Amino acid sequence: MSSSKSNNAAASEKCLSLDNINPQFIELEYAVRGPLVIRAGQIEKELQQGVKKPFDQVIRANIGDCHAMGQKPITFLRQLLALTMDTTLFDSPDYPEDVKKRARIILDGCQGQSVGSYTDSAGIEVIRRQVADFIAKRDGAPCNYEDIYLTGGASPGIKSILSLVRAKVNGKRPGVMVPIPQYPLYSATISEYAMNRVGYYLNEDKNWSLEIPELERAFNESRKTTEPRALVVINPGNPTGQVLTRENIVDVIKFAHKHKLLLLADEVYQANIYAPNSKFYSFKSVAYEMGSPYREMELCSFMSTSKGYLGECGIRGGYMEVINMCPQVKAMLTKSITASLCSTTAGQVAVSALVYPPEKGEPSYEQYIAEKAAVLDALKERAELVYKTFNSFEGFKVNVVQGAMYAFPQIIIPPKAIAAAKAKNMAPDTFYAFELLESTGICIVSGSGFGQREGTYHFRTTILPQTDQLKIMLDKFQTFHAEFMKKYK
C-alpha cells in the first residue's frame, strides 16, 4: 500500500498522466501496428538473441509493406531520386538521358534548384502539373493542377480532409461513413478527431460488394446522434481486395449526392487489379461521365507511391485531387497545410516518377516496363495462390482477391477455441492470430482491427511475401490450422 502511495506521488509529479492528456489519444487504435505486431518485433529480437523457437524467422504478412517483403524498387524511380539528391550524377554516363531530363525539370521547379528548399505547401508546381496530365489521360476528363496537393503518402491528405469536416452541425458530432471492414487509418483518425464513425457493412457473400440499401440503413440509423458529413470508399478495397463495378460507383455517387456527403475515394490500389473481369474506374471519371449535377460534386481522391508497382512506402509520396470545392473552403484547406511547410521533396519526386514514367522510345522505357510487369505479374500470381490455398482450408470462407494486396478470409472458430480465447481475455480471432504467430512466426492482423459482423471472425494477410516465401508460409499456415482445428474441435 505504501508502495502504491509512493507510486502515486511519483505520478503526481508528472505534468502528464493518463487522466489529463488528450482523451482521443487513448481512444484511438491502429491495429496494423497493434499488439500482434509489437509481439512480432519482440520475437524477432528473441530469435536474434538465440532463443529457440519452432521457426527461424518472422514473416510479416501484417502490413502492406512491399520492399520489406523483398519487392525490388523500380530502377527509373531510384535513379530519378539519386539524380535530384546528388547533382554530380548528371555527369555520369550510367544515368540515362530521359531520367536526367526529368530530374532537370524537377530541379528547375525547385527554389534555388535544390530539393533542399521548402516547396509550395501543395507541392512543386511542375509535378502537380504532371499529376494533372496523368489524371486527365487516365480519365478522359479535364484535370486542373490547382486541384492537386502533393502529400507525404496518402495518409496526411486523408487526415487533412477529415479534419476539414470536423465541425459540429446542429449541435451534433460530425459523422464519417466508412466501410466495415475498413483500413484502420480511418477509424484511428475519426477517433483522434472526436468524430463519429458510421460503419456500413460490405457484403461478404457477394465478394465484399458495396450495396446501397446498406448505405441507406447506416446513414439513417446514425442520424439520431450524428450529422453524417462524409463517405469514404476504398477501391480497390483494403482489407477486402474487392474491386467495385462501374454501376456500383454510379450508385454510390448518387447516394452521396442525395445526402450531401463529401466523397472520399481512396484509390491507392488503382494499379493493383488481378481478376480478369475487374477493371478500375476512378470516381472522378464516373462522376464526370454522369454529367450534371454529379459532375459538379465535391470529390476528394487519394493516391500513393506506397502501393501499385512502386511500393515505395518509406519515401512517403502521394497526392490528393480535390475537385469542385468552394474556393474559400479550399483556401482554408491550403492554409491549414501551410503551417507544416511542405511534404518531403523525396516523396514529391517519387510522385513524379509515378505519373511521368519513361515513354516509348526513351532509353529507360524497356527496363521500366519489364520491371513494372514483373511486379504486377507476381502480385497477380500470389493473389490467386492465396485464394486457392485458403479456400482449401477446413472452416475457411474466402473471397477472390480481385485487387489490392490482401486477403481477408473468414474463419469458423470452434467453440472450444472461443472458450480458450475468453479465458485469456482475447477476441477469438486475435487468439487465433497469436497462436499462429507464436507457433509459426507468421504475423497477420485479426479481423477485429478492421471491423467485421458480430460473431464472425477474420484475419487479414498480405499477398506480399515473395512467391517462394509465400508458398512456405502457406504450408506452415496449413499445418498450423489443421492442428488448431484438431486441438479445439
Next chain:
Amino acid sequence: MSSSKSNNAAASEKCLSLDNINPQFIELEYAVRGPLVIRAGQIEKELQQGVKKPFDQVIRANIGDCHAMGQKPITFLRQLLALTMDTTLFDSPDYPEDVKKRARIILDGCQGQSVGSYTDSAGIEVIRRQVADFIAKRDGAPCNYEDIYLTGGASPGIKSILSLVRAKVNGKRPGVMVPIPQYPLYSATISEYAMNRVGYYLNEDKNWSLEIPELERAFNESRKTTEPRALVVINPGNPTGQVLTRENIVDVIKFAHKHKLLLLADEVYQANIYAPNSKFYSFKSVAYEMGSPYREMELCSFMSTSKGYLGECGIRGGYMEVINMCPQVKAMLTKSITASLCSTTAGQVAVSALVYPPEKGEPSYEQYIAEKAAVLDALKERAELVYKTFNSFEGFKVNVVQGAMYAFPQIIIPPKAIAAAKAKNMAPDTFYAFELLESTGICIVSGSGFGQREGTYHFRTTILPQTDQLKIMLDKFQTFHAEFMKKYK
C-alpha cells in the same frame, strides 16, 4: 440580387461551406506564408510575363529557406542520400568509403534493406541510436534511444506534443505559453487544436531576453480562463535571434517545475550561434546538471535538418527527444504517431548525416569540415552585416543577431504612414512591408505575424541571401526606407 441568390443556391449545393467546416481552420494564421508571400509569388509570375517593375527579381527574405537563397548542400549528406536511394552507386569509385559504410549501416537497419520500406513509427532504430549518441556527447548526460522519435522536420513533432496536452482540465481550455514574438507554427497549431495561447513578452530592451517575472505575470493572468499546460521556449530565438544564457535556462526550468508545465524546447537553431559571448546550452543538459528534482522533469526538445549548416528544408528531417514521460503516456504518444505510419526515410537519412558526420581521418572529413565552416562563417558575417546596416537606419531599433537566421528590427512608423495604412485597412507594419515589396521586390514578414507589443512595429528578415545579394538587398532597402520616411514624415 438575383445573382447573389443564385450564388447562394450554388453554394448550398456544396457539402462544405465556410459556415460548416472546422472553425479552427478559419481561425488559424501562418504569416510566414501569408498574403505578403502570396503577393510575392504573383509578382514573380508577372516578372516572368514581362510586366515592368522597378526591380527584376523578388528577394525572398521571408522564410528560413537556406537552399532557396543559394546555400549549397553539404556533399556528404547528399552522397549518403543518393547511396541509400540507388544502391548501384556502391560500386562507384566516386563515393568515399566512409559514406558507403554509413549508407550500409542505414540500409541494414531497414526492413528488406530498402529505404522504400515503412520504418518503425519512431524511426529506424539504428538512426535513433546515432541521435542518442550525438545528444549524450553534446550534453555529457545519458540519452536513451527509446526517447528519440524521428520526425519529418521538427514541425510534426511539435504538433504531436501539442496535441498530446490538448485536454480540458477542470473544465478549462488547455493553455500553451509561447513567447511574443514567436514562430507562427505555434500560434497556428494552438488555433488548429482549439487551445489557448498564453503569450509572454521577450524583453526587447535587453536583447530579447526571457524574464521570469514576465512568465509569472502571463501565467497568473491566464489562469482565469485557461489551464496552462505547457511552456514553449525557442532558443536560439526565431524571429528574435537571441541566445539564452545558462542562468536564464536554469530559471526557466525552475519556473516550469514550480507550475508543472511541460517544457517544449525548440532548439532547431542550436548550431547557429554568432555572437562571441553567446553559447548554446541545451535544456536537457542544464536540467541534468541541476540534479533532482529538475533532472526528472518531463522535457521535449526538437531538432531539425532544415536549419544549422545543412539547411535541408525540403527533405523533411528532424527528431524530438522526450524524456521522463510517464511510460503509459509515452505509449499513447507513440500510438498516435503509428496511424500515419512513419516519417520519410529521406529525412531520417538526413538526420543520420546530421548526427553521425565523417570523423577525423575518414576520407570525407576535410571536405565536410570545410563546407560546414563555409556555411557557418557566411551566416555569421551576414548576421553582423544585417545588424550594422539596419542599426544605421533612421527610426530603426535593432538588436544584435546572436543566433538563428533572422533579424527582427523595430521601426518607428511616422503618423502619416500609420494613417495611410489605416486608409488601406492594413496594420502599419504590413503596409510598410507591402510598400517595400512592391517597390523593391524584397519580401519580408511584418511583425504582426509573430506578435509584438501593442503600438510597436517590426518586421522579420532572414540573413539568408548570399552575401553579395544581401548587400544589394540592404542597399535597396536603405533607399526605400529613406524615401518612405521622406514621404510620410
